[in-house]
Amino acid sequence: MEKISVAVRFRPSTSDLLPSDRQWHLDDNRISLHRPLGTPNPTSSAPSFSFDHVFDHSTTNSSVHQVLTSPIILAAVDGFNGTVFAYGQTSSGKTYTMNGSGSDPGIIQLAVRDVFEMIQMVTEREFLIRVSYMEIYNEEINDLLVLGNQKLPIHESLERGVYVAGLREEIVNNTDQVLELIKLGETNRHFGETNMNARSSRSHTIFRMVIESSVKNTTSSSDVSDTDAIRVSVLNLVDLAGSERIAKTGAGGVRLKEGKHINKSLMVLGNVINKLSEGKQRAHIPYRDSKLTRILQPALGGNAKTSIICTVAPEEVHVEETKGTLQFASRAKRITNCAQVNEVLTDAALLRRQKLEIEELRKKLQGSHSEVLEQVILKQRNDMLKSEMERDKLATQLEEERKARETLENHIKEQQKKIENLNDLSFSSGQTQNLCQVDLGEISKHVFNENNGVHLDVFKTPNFKSMPNNFVMKRSVYSSAIESSPIPDSFDSIADEDMWLRLNKGLTTDLDTLDMTPFRNNQFLSQDASLEHTLEEASIEETSSQETDCCLHKQSLEASKEQCAKLENECKLLREQNASLVQTLSMSKENVELLTAEKEELLKNLNIEKQKLKDLKDEIRQFSLAFAQREGLLTSLYSKSKAMVENLKSCRAPIPEILEC
Ligand code: ADP
Ligand code: MG
Numbered sequence: 001m002e003k004i005s006v007a008v009r010f011r012p013s014t015s016d017l018l019p020s021d022r023q024w025h026l027d028d029n030r031i032s033l034h035r036p037l038g039t040p041n042p043t044s045s046a047p048s049f050s051f052d053h054v055f056d057h058s059t060t061n062s063s064v065h066q067v068l069t070s071p072i073i074l075a076a077v078d079g080f081n082g083t084v085f086a087y088g089q090t091s092s093g094k095t096y097t098m099n100g101s102g103s104d105p106g107i108i109q110l111a112v113r114d115v116f117e118m119i120q121m122v123t124e125r126e127f128l129i130r131v132s133y134m135e136i137y138n139e140e141i142n143d144l145l146v147l148g149n150q151k152l153p154i155h156e157s158l159e160r161g162v163y164v165a166g167l168r169e170e171i172v173n174n175t176d177q178v179l180e181l182i183k184l185g186e187t188n189r190h191f192g193e194t195n196m197n198a199r200s201s202r203s204h205t206i207f208r209m210v211i212e213s214s215v216k217n218t219t220s221s222s223d224v225s226d227t228d229a230i231r232v233s234v235l236n237l238v239d240l241a242g243s244e245r246i247a248k249t250g251a252g253g254v255r256l257k258e259g260k261h262i263n264k265s266l267m268v269l270g271n272v273i274n275k276l277s278e279g280k281q282r283a284h285i286p287y288r289d290s291k292l293t294r295i296l297q298p299a300l301g302g303n304a305k306t307s308i309i310c311t312v313a314p315e316e317v318h319v320e321e322t323k324g325t326l327q328f329a330s331r332a333k334r335i336t337n338c339a340q341v342n343e344v345l346t347d348a349a350l351l352r353r354q355k356l357e358i359e360e361l362r363k364k365l366q367g368s369h370s371e372v373l374e375q376v377i378l379k380q381r382n383d384m385l386k387s388e389m390e391r392d393k394l395a396t397q398l399e400e401e402r403k404a405r406e407t408l409e410n411h412i413k414e415q416q417k418k419i420e421n422l423n424d425l426s427f428s429s430g431q432t433q434n435l436c437q438v439d440l441g442e443i444s445k446h447v448f449n450e451n452n453g454v455h456l457d458v459f460k461t462p463n464f465k466s467m468p469n470n471f472v473m474k475r476s477v478y479s480s481a482i483e484s485s486p487i488p489d490s491f492d493s494i495a496d497e498d499m500w501l502r503l504n505k506g507l508t509t510d511l512d513t514l515d516m517t518p519f520r521n522n523q524f525l526s527q528d529a530s531l532e533h534t535l536e537e538a539s540i541e542e543t544s545s546q547e548t549d550c551c552l553h554k555q556s557l558e559a560s561k562e563q564c565a566k567l568e569n570e571c572k573l574l575r576e577q578n579a580s581l582v583q584t585l586s587m588s589k590e591n592v593e594l595l596t597a598e599k600e601e602l603l604k605n606l607n608i609e610k611q612k613l614k615d616l617k618d619e620i621r622q623f624s625l626a627f628a629q630r631e632g633l634l635t636s637l638y639s640k641s642k643a644m645v646e647n648l649k650s651c652r653a654p655i656p657e658i659l660e661c
Pocket of ligand 2: 091
């Protein structure tokens with residue numbers, strides 16, 4: 001058993017020149033609020049606090065890491081789960097602490113670097129490291145490594161425990177690869193929302209490394225024995241949403257109902273911390289009330305080494321928020337965890353499943369260059385992981401579909417039972433009291449005589465059963481099974497903005513008693529209960545029961561009549577729609593016929609035209625042939641006559657006959 005380690009970090013002031021009434025004084029690991037003259041603040045509302053570590057404005061991320069988080073990283077490499085939270089109001093330095101700046105790398109970067117350095121030093125074990133990066137925004141989990149992989153569900157299985165289904169995990173083997181993935185995650189996060197500041201102060205990010213390791217096997221691959229225990233540890237590095245009151249900015253702070261902007265996860269985290277700090281054995285801890293607490297359950301009062309860095313702003317304007325954060329931190333300090341090395345012998349360890357296959361691949365590629373070999377192995381590992389995740393996703397979808405179908409079937413069954421009960425009630429009323437002036441059989445025939453796909457056989461079959469006892473029985477079972485969710489969706493709209501302060505001061509909101517959702521079923525249940533009550537009385541006092549029955553039957557008959565009228569209307573509408581559809585269909589048929597005839601006519605004309613064209617072409621060809629022949633003839637005549645003229649000229653002979661003509 002060990003306590004959660006809690007540190008407070010002051011960021012540098014942004015308003016050094018402004019005079020201030022009160023100042024935070026840091027003395028070793030104590031913090032107190034002082035008046036300017038140096039006297040501690042006398043009021044009890046500003047007590048002094050002490051923590052495991054207090055870091056002033058000049059502390060660097062790497063100092064914070066060295067003191068607070070590097071022991072957790074070391075433990076994670078040894079097989080312990082580890083979690084580091086940054087908690088505090090917006091702009092107090094949470095993201096700076098976790099992600100750092102160009103010159104001062106954050107806890108995440110330092111942790112990643114440490115992990116790879118540390119595993120290099122553990123020569124007797126081999127490691128498999130995978131990372132994921134997610135965001136919880138408006139109670140929805142979004143994958144930051146895959147754009148569009150959003151609204152992921154949380155599932156639980158015996159093998160894997162609680163996990164985010166469909167979340168991309170990437171197997172990595174060096175620091176640079178991880179930093180690239182983080183960069184990608186940050187880009188995806190920015191892509192999702194235009195108002196980035198508002199989003200980042202309302203969302204949580206969880207960067208997660210899963211570290212698996214097993215004793216190195218130096219002999220042959222076949223010696224990878226099934227009895228080898230594999231260590232699997234999860235390291236969560238969490239940048240939480242801003243814990244301030246949203247309406248604080250206005251002068252005096254406008255008291256608002258924040259509506260859906262209240263961050264449910266953060267409130268439930270406060271609740272969980274408060275309940276855990278009470279230290280009650282076997283108290284119900286509401287981990288399941290939010291996605292954040294559900295995912296991080298092992299880190300809160302469970303199997304993990306946990307550190308919380310509470311970041312605060314030193315300026316006087318933030319004194320109240322800082323006090324709130326310090327109160328939260330004080331409570332968190334009381335929580336004890338019980339961390340142990342996680343060793344698994346089942347197939348839940350990815351390393352076990354992949355080990356043999358990788359060994360085989362390694363053998364095959366033994367001659368290759370080692371860097372290429374590593375790349376190929378990494379790719380192979382990622383491919384295997386992806387196909388496993390794909391399989392998981394499909395299984396999840398299948399399960400969800402199965403559940404949806406079951407719910408639907410149950411719903412249909414319930415509806416059918418209700419109709420049966422109603423029908424029994426109506427007919428028995430008609431039989432015993434002669435009050436049944438409406439023949440439901442007739443109505444049903446009238447309503448359902450069309451072949452419109454609506455089948456309610458109960459209406460068609462006369463049913464002369466007496467008042468069914470199971471109706472009463474069923475109601476009483478029903479009325480006892482009141483269901484109310486401890487944390488309905490409308491939580492956000494009820495809790496007001498001062499909830500943060502109250503939570504920081506240690507309020508444990510009893511989520512069951514908070515008026516979060518009006519209980520809708522109550523009205524119906526009370527009606528049902530009175531109905532049940534009347535019917536039970538009826539069986540004892542016969543005379544009055546006749547009247548009560550009549551009354552009830554009348555009411556149900558009225559209801560049936562209304563129902564029937566409604567159905568009749570629907571039926572009429574459907575018939576009208578059907579008729580108009582039939583009309584449209586026949587019109588389209590006619591149009592099609594017309595168009596077909598036109599098409600045929602056109603085709604015929606086209607063929608005639610084609611024939612004409614062909615004939616014309618033939619004529620032209622013949623004409624050209626004849627023309628060419630004549631042309632040839634004329635040319636030869638011309639050349640002959642020319643030659644004769646030449647001859648005549650030279651011989652001075654008489655002009656031949658041919659020239660005379
Ligand atoms: P948060 O994440 O809590 O909203 P940020 O980490 O974004 O707050 O910090 C708000 C501003 O203060 C940023 O500009 C950041 O660079 C600066 N800042 C926070 N902490 C420190 C620190 N320890 N040293 C220097 N600058 C800091
Ligand atoms: Mg931030």
